[in-house]
Amino acid sequence: MAPLVDTFFYYLQAEKNMSSKTIKAYNSDWQDFFNFLEEEMKLSSHTAHVEDVDHGVVRKYLAFLNHRGLTKTTMARRLASLKSFFRYLLRKEIILQNPLVHVATPKIPKKLPQYLEQKEMARVLEQPSSATETGIRDKAILELLYGAGIRVSELVMLDTEHLDLRYGFVRVFGKGSKERLVPIGKPAIEALEQYQKVARPLWANPDNPALFVNQKGGRLSDRSVRTFVRKYCHGAQTKECISPHGFRHSFATHLLDNGADLRVVQELLGHSKISSTQVYTHVSRSKLRKVYHLAHPRA
Numbered sequence: 400m401a402p403l404v405d406t407f408f409y410y411l412q413a414e415k416n417m418s419s420k421t422i423k424a425y426n427s428d429w430q431d432f433f434n435f436l437e438e439e440m441k442l443s444s445h446t447a448h449v450e451d452v453d454h455g456v457v458r459k460y461l462a463f464l465n466h467r468g469l470t471k472t473t474m475a476r477r478l479a480s481l482k483s484f485f486r487y488l489l490r491k492e493i494i495l496q497n498p499l500v501h502v503a504t505p506k507i508p509k510k511l512p513q514y515l516e517q518k519e520m521a522r523v524l525e526q527p528s529s530a531t532e533t534g535i536r537d538k539a540i541l542e543l544l545y546g547a548g549i550r551v552s553e554l555v556m557l558d559t560e561h562l563d564l565r566y567g568f569v570r571v572f573g574k575g576s577k578e579r580l581v582p583i584g585k586p587a588i589e590a591l592e593q594y595q596k597v598a599r600p601l602w603a604n605p606d607n608p609a610l611f612v613n614q615k616g617g618r619l620s621d622r623s624v625r626t627f628v629r630k631y632c633h634g635a636q637t638k639e640c641i642s643p644h645g646f647r648h649s650f651a652t653h654l655l656d657n658g659a660d661l662r663v664v665q666e667l668l669g670h671s672k673i674s675s676t677q678v679y680t681h682v683s684r685s686k687l688r689k690v691y692h693l694a695h696p697r698a
Contacts, residue, residue, distance in 0.1 A: 400444060400445075400447045400448060400449055400451075400452070401433070401444045401445050403449065403484075403488070403493070404429055404444075404484065407483075407484050407487050407488075408422055408425065408426065410487060411425065415575070416575045416576055416577075417574075417575055418574055418575060418576070420552070421574070421575075424476070424480075425480050425483075428476065428477045428480035428481075429480060429484075431477065432460060432477065432480075432481065435460050435463055436452075436456075439459070439463060440456060440459075449488065449493070449494060452481075452498065453498045454498050454499060454501060454502050457478070457481060457498075457499055457502050458502060460477075461474055461478065461502075461505070464477065471505040471506065471507050471508070472507050474505045475504050475505050475507055478499075478502065478504055478505070479504070481499060482497075482499050482502075485497045485498065485499050509678075511678070512645075512648035512652075512678060512679065513639045513641050513642075513645050513648060514639075514641070514645055514648040514649040514652045515632075515637055515638075515639065515641060515645065515649045516638075517653055519635065519637045519638065520545060520646075520649055520653075522635035522636075522637070523541065523631050523632055523635040523637060524538070524541055524542060524545065524586075525635075526541075526631040526634045526635055527541065527631065529593075532597060532598035532601055532602075533598070533614070535590075535593055535594050535597055535598045536594050536598045536599070536611065537627055537631070538590045538593075538594070539587075539590040539591045539593065539594035539611075540554065540611060540619075540624060541628070541631065541646070542586050542587040542590040542591070543569070543583065543587050543590075543591065544628075544643055544646035544647070544650075545587075545646045545649060545650055546583045546584050546586065546587035546650075547569055547571070547581045547582075547583050547587065547650070547667075548581070548646070548647045548650030548651060548654075548667055548668055549569070549571050549581065549647070550573065550643075550644065550647060551621045551624050551625065551642075551643035551644065552621055553571045553572065553573055554611065554621075554624065554643075555611060555618065555619055555620060555621050555624065556572065556618075557569070557571070557609075557610040557611065558608040558609060558610055559595070559608060559609075559610050560608065561610065562591065562610065564588050564591060564592060567582055567583050567584070567585075567588055568580050568581065568582055568583065569581050569583055571669070573669040574669070577669060577671075579666070579669050581667055582667075599612060602614055602615070602616045603616050604616055621643070624643050625642055625643055628641070628642060628643050628645075628646070629642075647668070648679070650667075651664050651667075651668060651676070651679040652679050654667070655679055655680060661673065661676055661677070661680070664676055664679065
C-alpha cells in the first residue's frame with residue numbers, strides 16, 4: 400500500500416498544488432497510521448493491500464488514537480488524511496467502493512478565534528519604536544499583518560516585487576500557491592515606505608529579493624515574527640496575548656463589525672469556502688446589545 404500512498408502524495412503536490420507544509424502533515428498522519436497497522440494489526444505498510452483497510456480497521460485506529468489521549472482535532476485530521484486517500488483511489492478507479500464513507504468524523508468543539516478589540520489593536524500598533532531600525536521594521540510588519548489580514552507564512556515569503564505601494568496593493572501567495580491581490584491602507588503603506596527607505600537597506604544585499612529581513616540580511620522567519628508579536632502585545636497590556644494569526648482574526652472581525660460583506664472578507668482572506676469565513680461573524684456583547692436596542696421595536 401505504501402507505493403500507492405507515495406503516488407497520492409505526488410498527486411497532491413503536482414495536480415492539487417498543495418503546499419509542502421500540508422503534504423508534510425499528510426505524511427506525518429500516514430506514518431502514524433502505518434505504525435498502527437504494523438504494531439496493532441500486524442500488517443506491513445509495504446505488503447498490506449488496500450483491501451486490508453476497511454471501516455472496521457479505521458474505527459480501531461480512531462479508538463487507538465483516543466486511548467493515546469490525542470485531541471479530537473488531531474483525530475479528525477488523521478481521519479481526513481485517510482479519507483482523502485481513498486477518495487483519490489475511487490477517482491482513479493483503483494477501488495470500486497470507498498470503505499471509509501460511513502466512518503464518522505469526531506465532533507470538534509467550535510472555538511471562537513482570538514482577536515483584539517480595535518482600541519487594543521491601536522495600542523499594539525503603537526508599540527514599536529520609530530527610533531530604531533528594528534522598530535521601524537516591526538512597525539511595518541504589524542501594520543501589514545493587520546492592514547492586509549495575511550498569514551504569517553505569507554508575510555515572511557513576500558518579496559519586494561510583490562508590493563505596489565503606489566496603488567496600495569500587495570500580491571500574496573496563499574495555500575496551494577493561490578495568488579491574490581490584497582489592498583492595504585495608508586498606515587501600512589507609510590510604514591512600509593519608511594522600512595524600505597531606512598531599515599532594509601542597512602541589512603539586505605541589493606540582490607536579496609526578500610521584503611522582510613533580519614539584521615544579518617537573511618529572510619525573516621515566522622518564529623521571529625511570533626516572538627516580537629507576543630512582546631508588543633504584552634507591552635500594550637492586551638487581554639489576549641495573540642499570535643500573528645490573531646492579527647488576521649482581528650482584521651476579519653473588525654471588517655465585519657463595521658459592515659463589510661462576508662463574501663468580500665472571504666476574498667480578502669483567500670478562503671476557498673465561505674464556511675471558513677463564517678467563524679468571524681461573532682460579535683461583541685456590547686455591539687450585539689447596541690444593535691438590538693436600535694433595531695427591535697420592543698427593546
